[in-house]
Amino acid sequence: MSLLLLREARLRLRKLPLIVACSGWLAGILLAYWLQLPSLWLPLPLLATVVATVVGWRRWEMAGGLLLFLSTLLGGAWHMTLADPRHDPQALVSLLRSPAGTSEMVVRGEVSAPPALEGHARRLTVSVAEVSSDGGLHWQPRHGEIAVFTSGTLLDDPYGPAYGDEVLLRGHLVPPASNDAPDLQALMVFPRLSVRRHGGNPLLALLYTLRFRLAALIARALPQPEAALLVAILLGLRTPALLPLTPLFNVTGTAHLIVPSGFKVTLLAGLIALPLQPLARQKPDDWRLLPAQRRRSQRWLWLLCLLQLLTIAAYTVLSGTGPAALRAGFMGALLVLAPRLGRSYHVYTALAATALAMSFVDPFILWDSGFQLSFLGTWGIVLLAPLFTRPLLWLEHFPAGSLLVEALAVTLAAQVATLPIFALTFAQLSLVAPLANLVTVPLLELLLLLGVAICLLGAMSFPLAVVVGWLAWFPLHYVIGAVAFCARLPLAWLSTAGWPLSLPLAWGYYTVLAGALGLGWRSCPSLFVPFPENGLRQTGASRSTPGKEHGRHRGLLLGGQVALALLLLLATGLRALLSQESAGLVLTLFSLASPSGSTGPAMLVQMAHGGVLLIDGGPDATALAQVLDHRLPLWQRHIDWLVLSTPLLSHLTGLQDAASRFEIGQALDGGVLHPGAAYALWRRTLREDGVPYQTLRQGQALSPGPNLRLEVLWPPSPLHRGGDEARNNALVLRLVAPGLHLLLLGEAAQSAYALSGLLTAVGSSSPGQDNVVLATLTAGQQPPPAFSRLLELLHPSLLVVHVTTHRSPAAMQKPVAVKTGERPFIVPSGLKHTFLLRAPAAFTLQTGPTGWSFGLAAP
Structure with a gap:
């Protein structure tokens, strides 16, 4: 019986080669870093396994998946050894091990990412090109990324360094903290800094500038801290006014509201598609068209697809191009592109393709907490949400019950999938996450729509943007109050700072979780299939769309939220006018x-x-x-x-x-x-x-x-x-x-x-x-x-x-x-x-x- 189940599992994985390849690739990257494998030993076995995989994929039904796994494992390991700075004599990290690394250094490099606020300082990511230990008389070629902390609390400082600027730094290089990503080779804290020239990718620089301008527009249309919250929700940008609120969102498990997500990408792509939807909709008599006429009608579909892809790419950059934004943008692009290529959208395949592409560009992204939370959170939602949906079905008898079930199931699934990451990275566990998400997540769609409206209207007429800002203030104020209330509840969260937690313990957690899910899948596969009547995504070869009843409930909820905001606006205005007169x-x-x-x-x-x-x-x-x-x-x-x-x-x-x-x-x-x-x-x-x-x-x-x-x-x-x-x-x-x-x-x-x-x-x-x-x-x-x-x-x-x-x-x-x-x-x-x-x-x-x-x- 077990052999039959094993053979069935192999056949299923054979139909999903991208998932097998991604698993091997990620495992190879991790093993190569932990074991510090030399790069010279890997090309020959890699070539042999690739040839065996190509030759035997169709011939050997049982061994094809294993060969694919081995070849991608060796490929990921070799890719990691080539990128590992510990094997590179020209890497900046090798300089820190020498006596010269303790003296004052002059570093020349380029700011490779937009500035970010960390604490009460600006953090710059600088790609190093040259260093000098004698005040700039003699230069040595070095490469690697360092984090530079400078004074200031302005993200868009016209007199400070920005993305693409070539900078000259004078200060001491210190080793990074143990919890930083391995590709971060050194730190410089408050060095003497001068900007030599401006450079970088002009398109990225333009989009980053647009990001700051949109954030400034929202800040002019709304008071604080509501403006800072809307900027974080829409653009993923952490402004100084958001710093007092960030711990509240972390301890209540609602931090996903202020980071990029796939839901935001999908919603914005749908907003772009809405005006062109009548042109792209298929008509009942399309079957009568000649082939040439059908090709012309397909042009509207491709135009719509292109606009959606451009929107997703632009929004990914506007969200900061962080790991969470890249993951959401890549999966959103696959969701839009799959129907145009005649392919069905498979969530696991899209997630595997995203992880494979992102780790190919930067293998050290696996150590980024943002990538870990985004990747595992998405995986947990599509896999575990159906398990939590079944015991909550009785809530669907209440008004808007399907939305209630969806919010609770998604929250519990994401929390189970990311529990060790939160415990190790943020040293805290939230116990009120289901309640906090239940009372805040239903407003996310409304806030995104109002945020987009403020940005679009602000470009044409700022007074109109201010009027929309009045409407947005009430749900934003409510979200802040609800999160603060949940954070003040007794036993709202637990601190894991003194707990004996370690990385092996986290791996043990995921091993036990994977084993339990495997046993559950073998005994009752229907538990992992979501119900089509609720809004959860299908995890099979296709993706379901919400039913009419679910869409009607969502529309009624959105309309009710807008009507309530209007009513509160009128009441607040009347009260303010009466008090102002006296x-x-x-x-x-x-x-x-x-x-x-x-x-x-x-x-x-x-x-x-x-x-x-x-x-x-x-x-x-x-x-x-x-x-x-x-x-x-x-x-x-x-x-x-x-x-x-x-x-x-x-x-x-x-x-x-x-x-x-x-x-x-x-x-x-x-x-x-x-x-x-x-x-x-x-x-x-x-x-x-x-x-x-x-x-x-x-x-x-x-x-x-x-x-x-x-x-x-x-x-x-x-x-x-x-x-x-x-x-x-x-x-x-x-x-x-x-x-x-x-x-x-x-x-x-x-x-x-x-x-x-x-x-x-x-x-x-x-x-x-x-x-x-x-x-x-x-x-x-x-x-x-x-x-x-x-x-x-x-x-x-x-x-x-x-x-x-x-x-x-x-x-x-x-x-x-x-x-x-x-x-x-x-x-x-x-x-x-x-x-x-x-x-x-x-x-x-x-x-x-x-x-x-x-x-x-x-x-």
Whole structure:
């Protein structure tokens, strides 16, 4: 009986030669790397097995599959030995083993991939061409890929290196971490970097640029973090605003929502095919056509196929050309191309062809966690989903039950297939993945459609894209809330950091799983065949399409989601309009912190007529986006006045992001004598967006809104040269409103030169009229004595001090009102209220029925 089963299995595998070839090829790559096989021993046995396979494939029914497996195993092993840098004397890894590798090196290479954010730095992948150990006098040819970490949180930095740039690096090469891919030969952390010239593939560079532009378009149409989530869902791009949400998606098993997937590729290909579908649809009387007429009718089908293939290729590049994107794009292309070639689409064959092609181009892709999760997740869905579907069939009696069954079955199947990868790579196991996927995955199709609509409409009319963004905000906000809720549940996930896990244990897991599936297939093959009435894909020689009932339910669900979003939009707009009518002038001073520990201020002024004034932006774009988008209405994508008081990064970083995400009416600053890269980027952004810009000088006055005036007290003209120019020439403003004179002293409070000039200017004009003073001081440093003299001259009733610090945000104290004895500086005895703000904190000053009120607020 067992011999008959073995013979039947061999005959089945003989009908699937691509699966046999892929299995042998991948096994050969792994064995060659683990055993470090020399390349000289493999060509002769490889040639012999290939000849035997070609000769005996049709003659020897039983041995043909085994010969094919052996030949591809040897082929994969030989391919791996040729690519293994451990066998290459010119590889960069050999230099690290020599004494010269410990000294400072000069490396010349080309950026071979678009920059990515890792932590709070930019990661560049550089293909090395030459190295020098004597400062660039003598060059040695070397090759290999290194990872370079540079400062910055901008993915598309016009003053930083990008894809295709030839760069010159000066720094120390260090070995990569043990969990990195074997093809990564070294790391360079914050080296001195210069861009020599621009190069690379022009088409890829154009698509990468388009990817960043589409991400910027979505960020302008939506508030954060909803915009960051939609960018990740549609483009697979991780922006800084997504970093706080990424752990939530990981621990809830919903990380697949923010990476490329085959479903996204298939959906977008269908969107392209929809307008041409009537032209490509076969008519009942096509059988009457002559052969020449039939060939002409087939041209429409091939045109449709070509457009779909181009769409898939472009979307694969727009998704980042990572392993998951390449796998999804390749399988999507096979799905579109198979009917045109008269072939049926077989999921396992397509998966094998994809793995074979990707590993042929780069054998080290097998060590990439993205490839492992994508490959095994797809395999688990098509193989294991039918097993989980049967015990869940009773749920189909409920409304939209088939969609519920599909979501649960697919989630459980993917989780079982990728369990060891998550445990080893991310050191965590999610226990709420079925629930989290059940409440979020049904919205994926709607979010993709809305994301595509925003991008297409944004290219024609940005206001229309903003309107679609209003609709997209509600499902995006719901997904974030649902994922956060699931992550907060008790026992939502388990950390495997201290568990005795190892690679052999993972291989043992898959061995046991394969054995159990083999026994199940032999005893009851019908368990692995999906039901045609649900939406799961067939795993046999053909692929089923969802039934009419399933498609009708999906259409009703999509229409209901859009209708609910419209209803919520109307309700939110009505509530915001009613609250806006009753609100007066509101000033909010934020003390913001970056993940690196630096802090900085930002001030938001919301006027009664709806105008917005933003002064400074803090040291972190994500921190500003969280507080800014939380306080502005959903549709508020316009800032009337944008003011930069000093070019310090603690004030400029967040403001730069606001300038790129909002439509700006007027930009103001005090000018800079020696601009740095950050200030140059600020001015470039304003210039490219056509924002009116004005440099302020002492004595000027502006009217941002009714009953509101800005007076410029500092800096004078010309600017002061030498010393701390950023603080010596800091912008000092006086905001005048009915019953309020507020002095925005800012960083000038730490400049003796600026304070001396202000003492003269204020003393000669109208001392004592400022009842509120806002200043910025550095923790642990006493301000100049002129600061106390200025306070004595002004006699304010309220002093708010933002305390900057470079400590970790976790160690920062909460904002409290301090007593006179706790003040780190000398103030006049008549000062009634003093507040010290330490990030994260917020101080609000607003009009009320009885006048002005103030106090601390939630950031």
